[in-house]
Amino acid sequence: MSAPGSDEHVRIDAAGDFPGEPDGLERLWTPHRMVYIQGEGKPADPLDAEQCPFCAGPQRSDEDALIVHRGSTAFVILNLFPYNSGHLLVCPYRHVADYTELTQDEVLEVAELTRTAMRVIREVSGPAGFNLGMNQGAVAGAGIAAHLHQHVVPRWEGDANFLPIVGRTKALPILLADTRRQYAEAWPEPGGEGRGA
Numbered sequence: 307m308s309a310p311g312s313d314e315h316v317r318i319d320a321a322g323d324f325p326g327e328p329d330g331l332e333r334l335w336t337p338h339r340m341v342y343i344q345g346e347g348k349p350a351d352p353l354d355a356e357q358c359p360f361c362a363g364p365q366r367s368d369e370d371a372l373i374v375h376r377g378s379t380a381f382v383i384l385n386l387f388p389y390n391s392g393h394l395l396v397c398p399y400r401h402v403a404d405y406t407e408l409t410q411d412e413v414l415e416v417a418e419l420t421r422t423a424m425r426v427i428r429e430v431s432g433p434a435g436f437n438l439g440m441n442q443g444a445v446a447g448a449g450i451a452a453h454l455h456q457h458v459v460p461r462w463e464g465d466a467n468f469l470p471i472v473g474r475t476k477a478l479p480i481l482l483a484d485t486r487r488q489y490a491e492a493w494p495e496p497g498g499e500g501r502g503a
């Protein structure tokens with residue numbers, strides 16, 4: 307892997323160069339994104355809003371921040387630490403930790419964006435099911451406990467076995483960029499129906 311700041315950020319490797327069964331796919335390596343995968347994007351002080359990735363994300367481009375859709379009080383972003391490919395997060399723009407702190411408008415939009423996210427993931431990725439939910443507090447498993455986020459995790463038969471190994475260590479960085487684009491393109495226009503809905 308080349309060092310960040312060098313010219314050689316992207317490298318293509320043939321599948322046959324790796325141990326295991328060649329699958330004919332080329333791997334596009336994006337080492338500058340691997341810092342996220344390895345956890346360096348997490349804030350040192352989780353209570354500091356200035357370090358919060360869910361506050362910083364909307365200030366960057368959709369492509370850089372992996373934002374799928376921007377609503378009026380909440381937005382939809384790909385999880386940089388996905389449990390599964392296509393794992394989305396629905397977040398209010400405001401830096402609030404607890405579900406009870408959301409305004410009525412935010413509660414409604416988080417719920418509506420969650421439903422639309424399910425429809426978009428179904429249309430693009432065809433999962434067999436979903437896990438939906440919010441972890442409230444670090445003790446309950448919240449990685450960024452200070453900024454509320456609703457998980458939308460698509461599930462496939464047998465996904466728990468191979469994706470943490472294959473997905474997280476290899477193909478995930480490019481899959482995140484691809485997945486973001488596919489979901490953003492499938493996201494319905496305001497007030498309209500999604501493609502194929």
Ligand SMILES: [Zn+2]
Pocket residue numbers: 355358359360361362400401402452453
């Ligand atoms: Zn925040």
